[in-house]
Amino acid sequence: MNLAFIIGTAGSGKTELTASFTRWLELQGEDVLAVNLDPGAIIVPYPANVDVRDYITVEEVMERYGLGPNGGLVYACDMMIEIINKLAREIESFDPDLVVLDTPGQMELFAFRDIGVKIAEGLSDEPKGIIYLFDATYCRNPLNYVMNMFIASAIANRFLLPLIPILSKADLLSEAELEEIQRWSEDPALLQDAVGREVSEMDRVISQDMMEIINRLGMEFSPIPVSSKTYMGFTELYAELSRVFVEGERFTQ
Numbered sequence: 001m002n003l004a005f006i007i008g009t010a011g012s013g014k015t016e017l018t019a020s021f022t023r024w025l026e027l028q029g030e031d032v033l034a035v036n037l038d039p040g041a042i043i044v045p046y047p048a049n050v051d052v053r054d055y056i057t058v059e060e061v062m063e064r065y066g067l068g069p070n071g072g073l074v075y076a077c078d079m080m081i082e083i084i085n086k087l088a089r090e091i092e093s094f095d096p097d098l099v100v101l102d103t104p105g106q107m108e109l110f111a112f113r114d115i116g117v118k119i120a121e122g123l124s125d126e127p128k129g130i131i132y133l134f135d136a137t138y139c140r141n142p143l144n145y146v147m148n149m150f151i152a153s154a155i156a157n158r159f160l161l162p163l164i165p166i167l168s169k170a171d172l173l174s175e176a177e178l179e180e181i182q183r184w185s186e187d188p189a190l191l192q193d194a195v196g197r198e199v200s201e202m203d204r205v206i207s208q209d210m211m212e213i214i215n216r217l218g219m220e221f222s223p224i225p226v227s228s229k230t231y232m233g234f235t236e237l238y239a240e241l242s243r244v245f246v247e248g249e250r251f252t253q
């Protein structure tokens with residue numbers, strides 16, 4: 001069994017990707033299980049046979065403790081630790097070859113607090129990886145692209161797991177925009193130039209510092225353009241997952 005956590009900023013397309021990519025993987029003959037780890041999800045457009053909302057929902061937590069939506073999600077995520085063994089047993093009972101896990105909207109909870117790592121460790125001892133979504137609609141702006149690289153580096157270093165970066169909702173970008181982002185990913189100097197053209201001196205200095213830190217951490221990002229609407233990039237994402245987890249073989253033999 002292998003576990004791939006889908007992580008990205010709010011609205012970056014995690015839930016849609018979980019739905020469409022697991023459906024697509026099934027068509028390739030892979031034995032894949034979709035898991036919902038977002039206690040705040042309202043609509044889950046995939047058969048989530050394992051769903052944290054069977055135990056905890058943000059709505060209940062808000063009501064019971066008189067919290068707003070953000071406080072409710074923080075508290076609900078903290079509470080997940082108490083039921084993590086139950087989720088782990090449920091996942092094991094399906095015994096899939098690949099588990100794709102949809103994570104909460106406010107990824108900072110999952111990314112910048114210990115709770116995300118504890119949940120990942122509590123769920124399974126099997127090999128794990130992260131699919132990190134760069135939201136294409138924001139990545140047209142080079143500074144946002146650098147910010148995303150920074151968040152992705154922070155996540156990779158916190159989880160100490162392999163991280164596959166993808167450019168989600170890539171169908172919303174033109175060919176020229178996709179090519180430009182690809183050039184930025186290949187040449188940091190071009191990215192820095194683009195940032196310099198778009199932003200104030202202060203933002204430029206901050207972005208340069210961030211890029212230096214990213215470099216020092218030894219991180220490199222070439223996000224794979226992916227679309228849950230057109231299935232663009234699914235073959236490449238599948239190849240990368242297979243390379244990371246099973247040496248380029250199929251998950252289900």
Ligand SMILES: Nc1nc2c(ncn2[C@@H]2O[C@H](COP(=O)(O)OP(=O)(O)OP(=O)(O)O)[C@@H](O)[C@H]2O)c(=O)[nH]1
Binds near residue numbers: 012013015106170
């Ligand atoms: N065009 C396009 N839209 C997409 C794609 N993926 C998601 N969307 C849209 O983007 C919005 C957010 O998608 P979700 O999958 O709910 O994003 P999420 O990251 O799960 O959102 P939260 O859980 O609320 O953080 C929805 O309106 C989706 O229809 C895509 O590949 N292409």
Ligand SMILES: [Mg+2]
Binds near residue numbers: 041
């Ligand atoms: Mg979602």
